[in-house]
Amino acid sequence: xxxxxxxAIGIAIMLxxxxxxxxxxxxxxxxxxxxxxxxxxxAIIVGYISGWNIGILYFVLNIPVLMWGLTALGRRFILxxxxxxxxxxxxxxxxxxxxxxxxxxISSAFGGALVGAxxxxxxxxxxxxxxxxxxxxxxxxxxxxxxxxxIFILNTAxxxxxxxxxxxxxxxxxxxxxxxxxxxxxxxxxxxxxxVTAFIVTNRTSELAGRLLRIPRGVxxxxxxxxxxxxxxxxxxxxxxxxxxxxxxxxxxxVDPQAFVNVVQTIDxxxxxxxxPLH
Numbered sequence: 001x002x003x004x005x006x007x008a009i010g011i012a013i014m015l016x017x018x019x020x021x022x023x024x025x026x027x028x029x030x031x032x033x034x035x036x037x038x039x040x041x042x043a044i045i046v047g048y049i050s051g052w053n054i055g056i057l058y059f060v061l062n063i064p065v066l067m068w069g070l071t072a073l074g075r076r077f078i079l080x081x082x083x084x085x086x087x088x089x090x091x092x093x094x095x096x097x098x099x100x101x102x103x104x105x106i107s108s109a110f111g112g113a114l115v116g117a118x119x120x121x122x123x124x125x126x127x128x129x130x131x132x133x134x135x136x137x138x139x140x141x142x143x144x145x146x147x148x149x150x151i152f153i154l155n156t157a158x159x160x161x162x163x164x165x166x167x168x169x170x171x172x173x174x175x176x177x178x179x180x181x182x183x184x185x186x187x188x189x190x191x192x193x194x195x196v197t198a199f200i201v202t203n204r205t206s207e208l209a210g211r212l213l214r215i216p217r218g219v220x221x222x223x224x225x226x227x228x229x230x231x232x233x234x235x236x237x238x239x240x241x242x243x244x245x246x247x248x249x250x251x252x253x254x255v256d257p258q259a260f261v262n263v264v265q266t267i268d269x270x271x272x273x274x275x276x277p278l279h
Contacts, residue, residue, distance in 0.1 A: 010083075011080065014083040017087075018083075020121070021088050021114070021119065024113075028107040028114065030044060035159060035179075055089045059085060068138060082130075083127065084127050084128065108178035112181030113185050116183065116184070119182065160172070196239070197237065197263070197265075199263075202259040209221065209236055212248075218239070
């Protein structure tokens, strides 16, 4: 598959992803005065306070984050993220505010599920919905801090701001539930852990290892022998984050379409987990 065709497919997937995210906002979360996580939550609370268009606020707030990510993260990842943010903004102008239910519990649960599903699809196919995921990913590469804790801290600050602004702590607590559901759906659809380990059996060791080191990720090379054919090959082992998993898949397909890849869940990493490129 050519890079142009792969990018076009990725953009089409971002279109579907953004429709789900915008539907969660407009049909369930915003009508009940709730928040989502990330920069969307910041846009929503600013919109509540000012009366400004939440979709436009969402787009404007993401611009500096996406520009920052363009220099710190992968180009394809950011291009797909830009498409996702732009499509979400468009759908938020098209989809009318919903009146599906008066139950905040239902709105928080199903709104969070819709936003989580859309975000997970974006992550699964090499993009993101922008916002705190990009900020936390960049910070975690420069400092040895876990992405999950950073996102939790940022989201907690937004929810507390809602409670302090309107003294409606029920809305704040239901917003926390919505954010929790979003995170659980992302984990279920995309990958259950923040870090994963990939075992790659290949005949193109040098080229593939070089590309992996530029992500940047450390690589261990092991010599293996097939039990059936007795053919010897190299196996590369690398630990990466769920945000880079789609980039890893594409990289392996580009370098060695015949490679065998096994991706497993990683509970914890003890020792160096490379954050910066090798020089």
